[in-house]
Amino acid sequence: MPTAGNNARTALxxxxxxxxxxxxxxxxxxxxxxxxxxxxxxxxxxxxxDEQAQQILALVDVIGERVRKNGGETITSIGAVGKLTRIADEDDATLDAQAMVERLLADNRQLRERxxxxxxxxxxxxxxxTNGMVDDWIDQTEERIWFLSQSLK
Structure with missing residues (x-):
């Protein structure tokens, strides 16, 4: 658990x-x-x-547990996800493959910023x-960005 003040912990x-x-x-x-x-x-x-989805899902529990280990409560609903995420919804099931790759590339870049x-x-x-773990999360995101960007060539 961090030793910094409550404001820093709340922000984390x-x-x-x-x-x-x-x-x-x-x-x-x-x-x-x-x-x-x-x-x-x-x-x-x-x-x-599918590979990328599984990699992303594998981090969900890890991140949630970091919240709990820092004394916080995790998000609890789809509504909470919708309020907090920077990833735009996509309800168009007819997008072409190129558009899918481009959107996932942009979303992974957005995730890297977060x-x-x-x-x-x-x-x-x-x-x-957390500071050490997030390096691995960034590395995984950068790998997805690399794979997606290479598939656009």
Whole structure:
């Protein structure tokens, strides 16, 4: 548990919950695209989107537990996810593969920015565990960005 003041801890919990909401929203969007991708790139993108969705989902519990270990409460509902996430909804199941890749690329870049905020705020809160863990979360996000950007070439 961090030793910094209550304001720093509160900011960390809020930022972690935002990152948690982003991961949940990005998981749903990535799975949506996994289910609905079509066209000549179907197999490759279907598999890529599934791999990325599983990677994103694997961090949900880890982030939620960081919130709890810092004395906070995690988000509790789909409504809370909607309020806190920066990942835009996508209800169009007819997007072409190119648009799907472009949107996931932009969303992962947005998530990377959020994780940079977690990195900064965890440092201010003297939460060395979260600060160290977030490096791995950023690395995973950068790998997804790389794979998605390479699939646009």
């Amino acid at each position: 919990i809020e930022t972690l919950n935002g990152a948690l909401a982003d991961h949940l929203a990005l998981f749903v969007k990535t799975k949506n695209f996994h289910w609905h991708v079509a066209g000549p790139r179907f197999r490759d993108l279907h598999l890529l989107f 994780l940079e905020e977690v990195k900064a705020v965890s440092g201010e809160a003297d939460d060395h565990a």
